[in-house]
Amino acid sequence: xxxxxxxxxTDAKVTEYLLKLRDEDDKSxxxxxxxxxxxxAGQLLQDLxxxxxxxxxxxxxxxxxxxxxxxxxxxxxxxxxxxxISIWMIxxxxxxxxxVTLYPDKNEI
Numbered sequence: 001x002x003x004x005x006x007x008x009x010t011d012a013k014v015t016e017y018l019l020k021l022r023d024e025d026d027k028s029x030x031x032x033x034x035x036x037x038x039x040x041a042g043q044l045l046q047d048l049x050x051x052x053x054x055x056x057x058x059x060x061x062x063x064x065x066x067x068x069x070x071x072x073x074x075x076x077x078x079x080x081x082x083x084x085i086s087i088w089m090i091x092x093x094x095x096x097x098x099x100v101t102l103y104p105d106k107n108e109i
Contacts, residue, residue: 003056003088007097009048014041030104034076047074048099051086065091071105
């Protein structure tokens with residue numbers, strides 16, 4: 001199934017989670033390989049949104065909603081391509097779809 005093109009991706013999720021160096025579950029080093037930095041957070045946000053054109057596969061039902069996975073490629077500001085798995089959720093309470101996380105597609109690294 002395809003998830004809605006207007007799925008919610010918050011600025012804070014991009015700047016304070018994906019692009020911020022973290023002690024645990026850091027994504028920023030991986031994303032920096034393609035040139036994604038805080039200065040180009042808008043491009044990462046748009047590139048994440050572009051993943052929504054790819055088929056999503058159901059992952060699991062949780063108390064908060066149904067999770068889906070989209071495997072795709074991000075083309076970073078420096079031209080490097082990163083294969084990623086992105087996780088999205090259709091919230092049970094609101095029916096809205098939101099971005100949850102991403103991580104490297106280890107089958108492609």
